[in-house]
Amino acid sequence: MVLAAIALEHGNDAKAEELADLAEKIGGAEGWRHILLGRLALKRSDTAAARDAARAAAAVGVDWPELAGDLGVLFSRTGLHTAALPFLARAMEAERFDPQAAYNYGIALQFTGDLPKARAVLEDLVTREPAHAQAWLALVPLAKDRHGEFLPDLEQKFAATENAEDRLIIGHAIARVLEDKGDWDASLGWLDRAKEPLAKTTGHDRAQTERLFAAAAASAGAPIPFLSGDPSPLFIVGMPRSGTTLAERILSAHPDVTSAGELSDFAVLIKRLVKTPGGHVLDAPTIEAAGSADLSAIEAAYIDRVRTIVGDSPRFIDKMPFNFFFAPLVLQALPGARVVCLRRSPHDTVFSNYRQLFATAFTYYSYAYDFEDTAHFVALFEKLIDHFEQALPKERFLSVSYEDIVADFDTQARRLVAFAGLEWNDACTAFHENSAPVATASSLQVRKPIYADAVARWKRYPEGSRRVQEALARFGIAHFKKI
Structure with missing residues (x-):
């Protein structure tokens, strides 16, 4: 299963499936295997098979919080957000803090309507990981009362990073803050600035x-x-x-x-x-x-x-x-x-x-x-x-x-x-x-x-x-x- 997971991470889907089949013959780690097969199904856009794999993994059970997080993401990506929530919550119990797991949990709480808890999770995340761009973008609409303190921090983060995707995300967060302040054209200008590098590399046809x-x-x-x-x-x-x-x-x-x-x-x-x-x-x-x-x-x-x-x-x-x-x-x-x-x-x-x-x-x-x-x-x-x-x-x-x-x-x-x-x-x-x-x-x-x-x-x-x-x-x- 370790080798299958490595193959999947490196885009060798055929080898990942082959190794998962071998793992099934050996026995054990069934929950992990179903999660991996679900991820493969998503790559083929087969949401029905991915959904079945997620349910199979949940039925078998997963031992590690990290795997619970992967299962929660699999449920979320197949549209089963309520089913995802307990597994994403379990991922937060890992000994080592995982920023992405915290982000996934915060977003799931927002999707399922628990906005105060979503805000608390995301605020804790940006405190621990100030460079987590996605968390800032998700937090901005939930914490409008803090926009005054957010804006200078976000502008500083935008200037400090050269990563085009992070600049895109942070630029969107800044635009949202300015929009809420009524600075409409300034907001639009930040969108232009944040999107320009991706517009060039994406090459819309x-x-x-x-x-x-x-x-x-x-x-x-x-x-x-x-x-x-x-x-x-x-x-x-x-x-x-x-x-x-x-x-x-x-x-x-x-x-x-x-x-x-x-x-x-x-x-x-x-x-x-x-x-x-x-x-x-x-x-x-x-x-x-x-x-x-x-x-x-x-x-x-x-x-x-x-x-x-x-x-x-x-x-x-x-x-x-x-x-x-x-x-x-x-x-x-x-x-x-x-x-x-x-x-x-x-x-x-x-x-x-x-x-x-x-x-x-x-x-x-x-x-x-x-x-x-x-x-x-x-x-x-x-x-x-x-x-x-x-x-x-x-x-x-x-x-x-x-x-x-x-x-x-x-x-x-x-x-x-x-x-x-x-x-x-x-x-x-x-x-x-x-x-x-x-x-x-x-x-x-x-x-x-x-x-x-x-x-x-x-x-x-x-x-x-x-x-x-x-x-x-x-x-x-x-x-x-x-x-």
């Missing part, structure tokens, strides 16, 4: 992005069946930071609805079906190939995978925002599924994506390192959803404006519930009391009642508002079309 959007648009030309089959899947899609989590919380507050979180399962099944080369499950060749493929086998496989998370819930939500690229394929492959697409002012969407630090390991978000690239991506999204609104059946594809939810919550909440094929339940009004974990950038906001502070936020940037209007106009988006 606009031509490939345009091909991906074109493939998604073309996939809407295939016949879409009438609503039939298993009605349980509800997809909530849209640009990140556009209100998708808010819509999810409204619907999942209904007693007949359970959220499965942000799943890659549909994309993985499509990729396996069409067998396109490359490691990405979201790319133009895959969507192009799927447009002429027989998708009939997808429904049973997809629903079986999600049932391992949600049990027998009458409806379940898959809230992977970028599933909007697959919306026509979802409606073709899952004849009982419905898709809700959130739309927000493109000007606000540009800012909300540019100011968000997405996982740097995922190249899908490479657009967010450059302001113009972000505007380009948002403009393409706007045009694609305009097309979907015309091409896809209205009983199966619904566009909802974030601004409309804020302005007329009751009407829009009832509209969402009715579209899902459900009777109204008053619990949907108290979505902020929903106790289910939230593992998105909106984990703090959706625990509060509806508020209008985020509407037209782009206008608060004196120079930034000019930048976003000019950038979107260059890509053919001059104003926000109300839905």
Whole structure:
């Protein structure tokens, strides 16, 4: 198992699997072996297998706190955040303090709603490890009362490090503090400064992005069946930071609805079906190939995978925002599924994506390192959803404006519930009391009642508002079309 773990850390997945098989024949260390197999499954984007491995490891048990931490991370990365929490807590019992284990525990506490304890864990972490950039970024929104003392420390840390990723993270933390102070353009300037090195090295490809959007648009030309089959899947899609989590919380507050979180399962099944080369499950060749493929086998496989998370819930939500690229394929492959697409002012969407630090390991978000690239991506999204609104059946594809939810919550909440094929339940009004974990950038906001502070936020940037209007106009988006 030691050799298998070394092989995995060095990217030799085949050798890691071979050594894990040998360890199984010898016997012992079963929990560790399941964790390693789960990590291998995640590298293949097989969340269902990773989930099964995590549960198997938990059933067998793990002896070491360090392994408990690995198991907690495996549960978290497969969407089982409540199951992850006790294992991440056990990792804190190791004799040697592990900053990453403390960070993982703090984030899990935030996702599951224990914000005071999350703050305490993260404050302790930055005291012990002042250079832990991720901990600072996570702590800033939880400790607004300490922003005055944070700002000079963060600026000093930014100047002291040459690590591009740490500068990116610390720069985002500084921008968040300045934003809360009302220094909007100063905040934007720090984002520009922090992101610039990554924008150069990441090399976002606009031509490939345009091909991906074109493939998604073309996939809407295939016949879409009438609503039939298993009605349980509800997809909530849209640009990140556009209100998708808010819509999810409204619907999942209904007693007949359970959220499965942000799943890659549909994309993985499509990729396996069409067998396109490359490691990405979201790319133009895959969507192009799927447009002429027989998708009939997808429904049973997809629903079986999600049932391992949600049990027998009458409806379940898959809230992977970028599933909007697959919306026509979802409606073709899952004849009982419905898709809700959130739309927000493109000007606000540009800012909300540019100011968000997405996982740097995922190249899908490479657009967010450059302001113009972000505007380009948002403009393409706007045009694609305009097309979907015309091409896809209205009983199966619904566009909802974030601004409309804020302005007329009751009407829009009832509209969402009715579209899902459900009777109204008053619990949907108290979505902020929903106790289910939230593992998105909106984990703090959706625990509060509806508020209008985020509407037209782009206008608060004196120079930034000019930048976003000019950038979107260059890509053919001059104003926000109300839905």
